[in-house]
């Protein structure tokens with residue numbers, strides 16, 4: 570690829586299409602193949618799904634998996650940074666009127682801003698590593714504060730690793746904790762990154778391109794993720810499953826048809842890039858067969874997976890009638906004990922922080938360290954004839 574190669578022809582039809590498919594930059598961390606799904610630095614995500622989560626973050630940052638020593642050093646660095654967390658900054662969350670006011674994604678975004686207000690160095694790697702290291706405690710505090718159980722917070726043990734420290738701080742022990750760790754680690758790795766152009770990543774990088782802080786950029790990314798067509802689809806999907814309340818295929822079919830007739834989205838299906846079932850959906854549903862095969866929600870999800878694609882195929886405008894990542898994740902999170910769907914997008918956000926930080930680091934290092942220029946796509950004016958006041 571040379572500077573003068575023509576990559577894409579823009580027609581009028583591309584305008585106001587959400588920039589669908591228009592190449593705007595390069596990405597070193599991951600790509601999404603329309604059929605094979607997401608690959609992290611070349612590896613299909615299923616190859617990585619059972620690794621340690623820190624090693625996969627290392628891969629996104631360094632573009633190769635760590636050696637044993639590098640892995641150890643990386644985990645030690647994260648643990649050290651977690652111990653220096655400015656927890657006092659999070660008192661801002663305690664001042665929100667009641668535990669349940671606002672959506673957990675609002676709290677996540679505010680919590681990230683509060684951490685940044687307390688400790689921003691301006692060095693992108695340092696701020697990224699600090700934020701990644703401190704996310705488990707931010708997550709645990711949000712869960713317990715909102716649940717009115719802040720005194721239940723167990724002292725952080727960052728040496729346990731990111732996911733295990735989170736469940737430990739929530740007070741989980743024994744088999745229950747093991748099951749949670751297994752599912753959350755798998756979920757976490759599957760959600761770390763998804764190419765450069767998904768809305769939350771793009772938003773985070775766009776804000777960062779103006780040389781805003783990592784914290785401001787990532788909080789913006791979390792706000793982008795909070796929409797129901799994006800990250801919040803995992804909440805919407807489980808709520809949808811619970812509303813269906815039966816795994817009878819005929820009843821599910823009537824329900825789905827009624828939703829479509831009412832012009833409501835069928836959550837957990839469709840995608841801007843994928844044109845086949847998202848491998849992450851397959852992997853999560855596969856994990857469900859191991860972890861919660863008889864769970865009621867899980868059974869409904871499995872039936873939706875069979876019943877919905879043929880119905881969506883009847884609508885030629887829907888380019889991908891197949892399951893996306895959000896179809897199965899909610900039923901798994903519910904089965905391991907997270908009963909409130911409104912929290913599910915925070916898990917997605919927690920994981921995505923690392924991928925977006927890695928991409929921001931790459932963009933800041935681009936052009937021999939001058940960084941990617943400030944984002945500035947062109948909008949073509951319409952319905953704006955030149956005018957003057959009389």
Ligand code: FCX
Pocket residue numbers: 767797798799800801802833834835836837838839840841842886887888889893894895
């Ligand atoms: N249910 C109902 N309508 C759908 C649909 C679905 N699952 N998927 C696509 N459509 C509709 C679109 O709304 C659009 O309608 P319009 O022309 O009237 O605006 C038309 O079909 C063409 O859309 P398409 O090009 O196939 O898909 P888009 O890139 O525009 O949208 C999303 C992709 C994911 C937003 C869309 O499929 C959708 O709304 N899905 C349901 C919500 C969801 O599960 N989101 C999670 C996606 C993902 F995993 C993530 O980012 O987190």
